[in-house]
Amino acid sequence: MRFFSLKTRLAFGEGSLSYLRSVAKGHERVLIFSSRSMRVHGFLNEAMNHVEDAGAGVMVVEGVPPEPSYEYVEEVLPRVKAFGPDMIVAIGGGSVIDVAKAVKVFYDSDAEFEEVAVLDRFNPPLKRIPPLRTPLVAIPSTSGAGSEVSAASVLKYGDLKYTLVSFEIAPEYAILDPRLPRGMPPKVARNSGLDVLVHAIEAYTTTATTPFSDALALRATKAVFEWLPKSLEGDPEAREEMHYAATMAGIAFLNARLGLAHAMSHKAAWMGEHGYLNAVLLPHVMEFNMRDGRTRLRYAEIARELGLSGAEELVEKVRELSETLKVEPLMERVDEGEFLRRLDEMAEKAHRDPLINFNPIEPTVNEIKELYRKAFYTH
Numbered sequence: 001m002r003f004f005s006l007k008t009r010l011a012f013g014e015g016s017l018s019y020l021r022s023v024a025k026g027h028e029r030v031l032i033f034s035s036r037s038m039r040v041h042g043f044l045n046e047a048m049n050h051v052e053d054a055g056a057g058v059m060v061v062e063g064v065p066p067e068p069s070y071e072y073v074e075e076v077l078p079r080v081k082a083f084g085p086d087m088i089v090a091i092g093g094g095s096v097i098d099v100a101k102a103v104k105v106f107y108d109s110d111a112e113f114e115e116v117a118v119l120d121r122f123n124p125p126l127k128r129i130p131p132l133r134t135p136l137v138a139i140p141s142t143s144g145a146g147s148e149v150s151a152a153s154v155l156k157y158g159d160l161k162y163t164l165v166s167f168e169i170a171p172e173y174a175i176l177d178p179r180l181p182r183g184m185p186p187k188v189a190r191n192s193g194l195d196v197l198v199h200a201i202e203a204y205t206t207t208a209t210t211p212f213s214d215a216l217a218l219r220a221t222k223a224v225f226e227w228l229p230k231s232l233e234g235d236p237e238a239r240e241e242m243h244y245a246a247t248m249a250g251i252a253f254l255n256a257r258l259g260l261a262h263a264m265s266h267k268a269a270w271m272g273e274h275g276y277l278n279a280v281l282l283p284h285v286m287e288f289n290m291r292d293g294r295t296r297l298r299y300a301e302i303a304r305e306l307g308l309s310g311a312e313e314l315v316e317k318v319r320e321l322s323e324t325l326k327v328e329p330l331m332e333r334v335d336e337g338e339f340l341r342r343l344d345e346m347a348e349k350a351h352r353d354p355l356i357n358f359n360p361i362e363p364t365v366n367e368i369k370e371l372y373r374k375a376f377y378t379h
C-alpha cells in the first residue's frame, strides 16, 4: 500500500488574502512573521487588518532574513513565548515560512534542534518531532520553495543547511494570492522560479515517485518553460501561473521527495541563493542520474510532454533556459580558492544528506566532488 497526502487547505486567486479573516476567527493571539518587502508593498498591513477584523490580537515579527539560520529562530523564540500565540501566520518567501515552521516546533514542544533535525542520513534524529498544536497559515510572496505545503523547514546551522521534517509542520492553510508575487524583483522571481523546475524534475525521478506527484510535477515543469521567462518581464498572468506551479511542485516533492541537486545545494549554501544554486547544479546532476535506465526513461517522458525528442534534449532545454534567464556561472560569483578549500567538506556533507536516499543513484563522495567541480568550471 502507498499513500499520497496533502495536509494543507489551499485558498487561491486574486484577493484571496482576505481568507485570513476567516481562518483567524476564534483565535485570540495571532503571531505574524513577515519579510521587509511585505510591509513595503502593503500586504503585511492588509494581513494585520484581517486578523484584527477577526477579533484577534496581533504581534508582528518583521524583517525575517533570507536563507535564515537556526540562530535566528533561537533569537526570536523568547518574544514568541512571551506573546503566547494560538495561531502563527507567515507572509513572505520560503525563508519566512521556514522560520515560522521551526518556531512552531520549539514553541509547541521542548524539543532541541540537535535532537530533531535531520543532520545526517546515517544517524537519524534522536527524537521525532512530537505532535504540535498551533495552526500555521502560510502566505507565500515568492513562487518557488513550495514551503507553503511541504513538511520541511530548511535552516542554516553554521554554514550548512539542515532540515526539520514532519507532517506536524506542514501548514494547515496556504493562501496563494497572485498579487503578492507580482512585486518580486526579477532576480527573486528567477531564482525562486528555477527552484520550481528543480523541484519538479527531481520529484519526477526520485525513488519515491507516485502517479499523483508525477501529474503535478509534469504540469509544473511545463509551466516553468512556458511562463518563467514572461514572469521575469513582469507579465501578471505569468506571475500567477508561476505562483500556482510552485505549489504544485511543492505538493509533488512533499510526496516524492527530492534528490542530489538539493542535497548538494543545501551543503553549498554559502555560494548563493537556493534556487540559483539548484539551477546551476541541475544539468550536471541530470547527466549523472541519466546513467540509470529508469531515470533516462523518466527524463524522456518529461521531454515528450515538452515536445522534445529525449533525455539529452531535455538537459539542453534546461541549459537554454538558464542562459535565457542569465544565470551567472559560479566562477563569476565565488572565489576559486575558497571553493577548492571547501570542496572536500561540501562533498562529504552532501553525501550524508538525507535526500541522497531518494536519488535514483547513490553517488560516491568522489562523484559528488566531481559534480561540484563540473558545476564550477563548466557552465
Ligand code: NAP
Pocket (backbone or CB within 6 Å): 035, 036, 037, 038, 041, 064, 065, 066, 067, 068, 092, 093, 094, 095, 096, 098, 141, 142, 143, 144, 145, 146, 147, 150, 151, 152, 153, 154, 161, 180, 181, 182, 183, 184, 185, 188, 191, 192, 195, 274, 275
Ligand atoms: P526568500 O529567501 O524567501 O526571499 C528572497 C528575497 O526576496 C527576500 O529577501 C525578500 O526580500 C524578497 N521578496 C520575497 N517576496 C517578495 C515580493 N513579493 N516582492 C518583493 N520582494 C520579495 O526566497 P525563496 O526562494 O522563496 O526561499 C528560499 C528559501 O527557501 C531557502 O532558504 C531555501 O533553502 C528554502 N526552501 C525551503 C523548502 C521547504 O520545503 N521548506 C523548499 C525549497 C527551498 P525582503 O527580505 O526585503 O522582504
Ligand code: FE
Pocket (backbone or CB within 6 Å): 145, 195, 199, 262, 274, 278
Ligand atoms: Fe528547493
